[in-house]
Amino acid sequence: MTDQTDPLAAPSPLEAQAYPDTSAAILTAEHQFLDVRDLRVHFDTDDGRVKSVDGLSFQLQRGKTLGIVGESGSGKSVTSLAIMGLHKGGNARISGEIWLDGKELVSASAEEVRKLRGKNMAMIFQDPLSAMHPFYTVGQQIIEAYRIHHNVTKAAARKHAVEMLDRVGIPQPDRRVNDYPHQFSGGMRQRAMIAMALSCDPELLIADEPTTALDVTVQAQILDLIRDLQQEFNSAVVIITHDLGVVAELADNIMVMYAGRQVEYGSAEHIFREPQHPYTWGLLGSMPRLDRVRSERLLPIKGSPPSLINVPDGCAFNPRCDYCELTGGLSTTEVPSLVEVTRGHTVACHLTQQDRTRIWENDIKPTL
Amino acid sequence: MVAYIIRRLIGSVILLFVVTAVTFAIFFLLPRLAGATADDIASRYAGKSASPEQIHAIAVRLGFDQPLYEQYWQFAKGIVVGRDVQLGNTVDHCPAPCLGYSYIDQRPVLPTVLDRLPVTVSLAFGAGIIWLLSGVATGVLSALKRGSIFDRLAMGTALGGVSLPIFFTGQLCLLIFSYTLGWTAHGGEYTPITENPGRWAYDLILPWITLAFLYAAAYARLTRAGMLETMSEDFIRTARAKGLPERTVVTRHGLRAALTPIATIFGLDIGLLLGGAVLTESTFSLNGLGKLSIDSVTSQDLPKVLGVVLFVAGFVVIANLVVDILYTVIDPRVRL
Numbered sequence: 001m002t003d004q005t006d007p008l009a010a011p012s013p014l015e016a017q018a019y020p021d022t023s024a025a026i027l028t029a030e031h032q033f034l035d036v037r038d039l040r041v042h043f044d045t046d047d048g049r050v051k052s053v054d055g056l057s058f059q060l061q062r063g064k065t066l067g068i069v070g071e072s073g074s075g076k077s078v079t080s081l082a083i084m085g086l087h088k089g090g091n092a093r094i095s096g097e098i099w100l101d102g103k104e105l106v107s108a109s110a111e112e113v114r115k116l117r118g119k120n121m122a123m124i125f126q127d128p129l130s131a132m133h134p135f136y137t138v139g140q141q142i143i144e145a146y147r148i149h150h151n152v153t154k155a156a157a158r159k160h161a162v163e164m165l166d167r168v169g170i171p172q173p174d175r176r177v178n179d180y181p182h183q184f185s186g187g188m189r190q191r192a193m194i195a196m197a198l199s200c201d202p203e204l205l206i207a208d209e210p211t212t213a214l215d216v217t218v219q220a221q222i223l224d225l226i227r228d229l230q231q232e233f234n235s236a237v238v239i240i241t242h243d244l245g246v247v248a249e250l251a252d253n254i255m256v257m258y259a260g261r262q263v264e265y266g267s268a269e270h271i272f273r274e275p276q277h278p279y280t281w282g283l284l285g286s287m288p289r290l291d292r293v294r295s296e297r298l299l300p301i302k303g304s305p306p307s308l309i310n311v312p313d314g315c316a317f318n319p320r321c322d323y324c325e326l327t328g329g330l331s332t333t334e335v336p337s338l339v340e341v342t343r344g345h346t347v348a349c350h351l352t353q354q355d356r357t358r359i360w361e362n363d364i365k366p367t368l
Numbered sequence: 369m370v371a372y373i374i375r376r377l378i379g380s381v382i383l384l385f386v387v388t389a390v391t392f393a394i395f396f397l398l399p400r401l402a403g404a405t406a407d408d409i410a411s412r413y414a415g416k417s418a419s420p421e422q423i424h425a426i427a428v429r430l431g432f433d434q435p436l437y438e439q440y441w442q443f444a445k446g447i448v449v450g451r452d453v454q455l456g457n458t459v460d461h462c463p464a465p466c467l468g469y470s471y472i473d474q475r476p477v478l479p480t481v482l483d484r485l486p487v488t489v490s491l492a493f494g495a496g497i498i499w500l501l502s503g504v505a506t507g508v509l510s511a512l513k514r515g516s517i518f519d520r521l522a523m524g525t526a527l528g529g530v531s532l533p534i535f536f537t538g539q540l541c542l543l544i545f546s547y548t549l550g551w552t553a554h555g556g557e558y559t560p561i562t563e564n565p566g567r568w569a570y571d572l573i574l575p576w577i578t579l580a581f582l583y584a585a586a587y588a589r590l591t592r593a594g595m596l597e598t599m600s601e602d603f604i605r606t607a608r609a610k611g612l613p614e615r616t617v618v619t620r621h622g623l624r625a626a627l628t629p630i631a632t633i634f635g636l637d638i639g640l641l642l643g644g645a646v647l648t649e650s651t652f653s654l655n656g657l658g659k660l661s662i663d664s665v666t667s668q669d670l671p672k673v674l675g676v677v678l679f680v681a682g683f684v685v686i687a688n689l690v691v692d693i694l695y696t697v698i699d700p701r702v703r704l
Contacts, residue, residue: 086608118611125609130602133621134701144620145610180700196610 032059032099033236034083034204039096039106041078041087041260048309052078054260056096060253062203065230065237067247067268069283070257073305076240079257080206082106083238084123085113100204119149122202124226126209128189132181138165138192139177146199164195168225187218191225198229205230206238211246223249244287248272253344256280259306259316262338266345276347276356278321281364299367315350326355369696376692380685387681388447392440395670406432412668413471429454430471443468467678468671477675481657487558488656491648492641494572495579500634503584507591508623511599522588529585538578538651545574556653575652579645583637587630594626601625628698632691639687643680 041053053075060066068076081087083098088110098105100121105113125131132141142161143154150157158177165173168191181189190210197205207226211219227250230237239250247254247268254271256264256279264277275281285299303320306312314332318324324331327350336348349356399409407420410427418426427433431442445451446466453460453469462469462476469476506526510519546552552574559567598604599622607621608614644658653659657676664672695702 081605084609086605089614114608114611114613116611117609123606123609125602125606127602131606133603133607133625135624135699137700144612148611148613148616182701193606196606 033062033101034060034238035097035099036079036083037097037099039079039082039098040094041075041082042093043091044093045309050308051260051311052308053082054311056257056260056262058255058262058265060204060236060238062236063230063234064252065227065239065250067251067254068238068240068257069242069244069247069254071242071301071305073259073308074257075260075308076242076257077208078260080123080208080238080240083204083206084117084121085110086117088113115149118145118202119200120202121204121206122197122200124190124193124197124205124207124210127213128186128193129181129213131193132189132196134181137178137180138184138196139179141181142177142192142196142199145196149200160199161195164199165192168192168195168198168229169221170195186214187221190214190218190222194222194225194229198233201233202235203233204236204238206240208240209242210239212241212243219246220249226250244272244283256283259311260308261316262346262348263317264347264349265338266341270342270345274345274357274360276341276345276360277317277349278323278351278359279317281360282320284368285364315348323351323355323359326351373689373693376689380689383685384678384681385444388444388678389440391674391677391681392443395674396439397436400436412670429456467675470669470672470675472667472669473672477672478679480660480672481675481679484655484657484660486560487654488642488644488649488658490558490561490568490572491575491579491645491654491656492638494569494576495583495645495648496634496638496641498576499580499582499584499587500630502580503587504591504623504627504630506584506588507593508595508618508626510588510592511595512618514596519592523592526585526588529581530589532582534578534582534645534647535651537581538575538648541574541578542652555651558654575645575648575654578651579641579648587633590633591626591630594629595622598622598625628695631694631698635687635691635694636684639684640680642683642687644676 036059037057039053039056040051043050043052056075056079058066068079070076078087078092082092082094083100083105085105085108087094094106096106100116103116105116132138136144139158139161142164143157146152146157146160147154152160162173162177165177170176170188170191176184176188181192184192190213194210205226210226211222214222223246226237226239229235237250239247241247251268254264254266254268255262256271256277258279264271264275264280271280272284275284279301282299282301286301301320306316306319312319312332314330314334315321315324315336318331321331330336330350334350336350338346338348340346341353347356351359396409406427407423409432410430411418411423413426413430431439442451446462446464446468448464450464450466451462451469453462455471455474460469460474460476465478467477467481470480473480506522510522513519542555546554553571555574557571559571561568599618603625604617604621607617612621642657644656644661646658646662648654649656649658650662657680661673661676663669664676
């Protein structure tokens with residue numbers, strides 16, 4: 001990854017050939033419902049090139065949930081928009097491969113991806129009030145989403161919309177279907193948003209901070225709803241959040257992102273029981289917990305996320321890391337590559353396995 | 369909704385009352401404050417060689433010697449029930465709603481205003497349709513192709529349109545399209561649409577385009593700004609995420625939201641224009657309300673000026689009301 005000076009300089013339709021393992025990728029894609037390989041999303045701005053996502057790879061199976069965790073600006077949302085093809089036509093420079101059910105989306109035309117959007121993959125957004133059109137009723141918006149992919153009459157689509165609203169637990173759906181988004185409460189609005197996203201039975205559902213704008217009590221309901229619907233539809237779900245509590249509820253696997261890269265990946269069990277990356281420790285430390293003595297303060301990660309135009313040399317996290325001296329300068333010069341700690345658990349950190357285990361057991365775990 | 373309309377109508381009446389009072393004060397109180405006597409005001413209606421006695425007699429007959437509140441009362445009463453006007457040996461009746469009586473024309477103001485109205489209405493609505501369609505279309509295309517040659521060209525033209533005065537563009541158009549190319553009428557003519565629609569459009573096409581150019585420029589810039597804003601809204605991203613074709617996203621979702629402020633401004637602009645496009649009508653010698661106001665001012669026919677102002681104010685108030693009611697249709701979040 002590091003030896004590629006500028007993979008985006010000459011994007012060509014034949015780019016897939018640049019990867020010798022393309023055929024292997026297709027094979028993998030058959031097993032992995034969603035397979036993202038070396039995804040890069042860069043934006044050219046007046047200040048320079050913003051490397052929002054810089055070499056990201058992950059897989060997801062049907063019926064499984066992946067949690068993508070990271071601070072604002074770590075590239076979570078940009079990744080999800082890239083999967084949805086919503087950067088197409090914009091000023092983003094995208095390279096890498098995104099395989100969805102055996103189809104490659106990065107090289108696919110905007111029109112091809114549009115036809116998949118809403119039908120094969122759907123998205124739930126953070127703030128349902130601003131994400132729904134204020135001038136159309138909830139019903140109209142669900143009907144629109146359904147009819148664009150299904151050749152049915154308005155009446156049939158309306159019936160479907162009422163069913164969907166009922167399915168996501170909205171009382172009196174036949175009446176509420178005629179309401180405008182602003183007439184719904186925050187939680188109901190997010191339910192309606194989910195109904196809209198699920199109206200075409202998508203195989204992949206991406207939820208971008210689905211509970212951030214909601215009350216805590218409503219958050220749990222929405223997460224339960226997403227889980228129930230996932231089991232019902234057997235869809236693959238990607239949950240994007242900065243809140244480890246959310247992924248603890250839902251995710252089978254968790255990917256921790258920092259500055260557009262993956263820093264740790266593993267099962268929820270791995271990430272919560274034996275996290276390996278100092279950044280993951282920081283995220284865990286800044287998570288409020290009910291069982292913690294109240295006088296103890298949260299442990300925020302010091303500093304702020306790096307500029308994605310001038311990502312620090314070496315490990316992007318090194319300016320904020322308490323342990324980067326232990327690597328003998330390696331952290332400030334060389335980008336760490338992902339190494340497997342245990343099966344299915346990878347981390348990108350220059351610390352030795354012994355150091356990480358020691359620091360986690362002695363310094364971090366007792367404070368959480 | 370009904371209660372709201374009634375409330376607004378009552379409010380409109382009060383507003384119009386204030387407008388009459390202020391206008392009346394400007395034309396009748398201010399001269400008094402500046403030291404003019406009743407005779408000075410009456411001298412305008414007395415002819416050039418009238419003697420001071422004759423002038424005084426006119427002042428008494430027209431009521432200028434009475435206290436101002438009494439004069440205003442007579443005026444206001446005339447609007448509601450009509451009034452009689454003393455004209456030397458005869459008495460003329462000014463039926464309700466009497467917006468005033470022109471002593472120079474020796475007839476009530478309202479019929480004169482109504483005579484001129486069709487010209488102004490034709491001008492305003494014709495131009496309105498042209499500028500709305502062209503302005504919004506240009507604005508949308510500019511926003512979608514921001515930074516393109518089309519955008520720069522359109523916005524440059526728009527800047528010109530906003531900056532160039534009507535009497536310049538109007539005369540330029542006349543020179544080119546009418547006098548040189550002979551495509552359009554020379555101005556100064558008006559054929560009612562009921563008589564000959566083709567002729568009507570032929571007579572008005574140049575004033576329409578000239579007037580529309582000015583407004584289209586402003587609307588294009590406004591639409592462009594509105595579209596740029598709405599197209600970056602979250603609900604546009606949602607619309608795309610549903611898999612809608614880009615055309616639907618732009619029209620059904622983007623333009624729909626961006627049009628709301630345009631509708632408001634359009635209502636107000638049309639309301640104002642119905643009061644007369646003074647410069648356009650003067651440039652093209654159209655005998656509409658705008659020209660009527662100018663002529664009344666030059667001939668110092670104060671009652672006529674007052675009447676026209678009142679009439680225009682009425683249009684603006686009604687346009688405002690219509691826009692507010694339309695808003696509930698356009699934006700469901702607005703509850704009246």
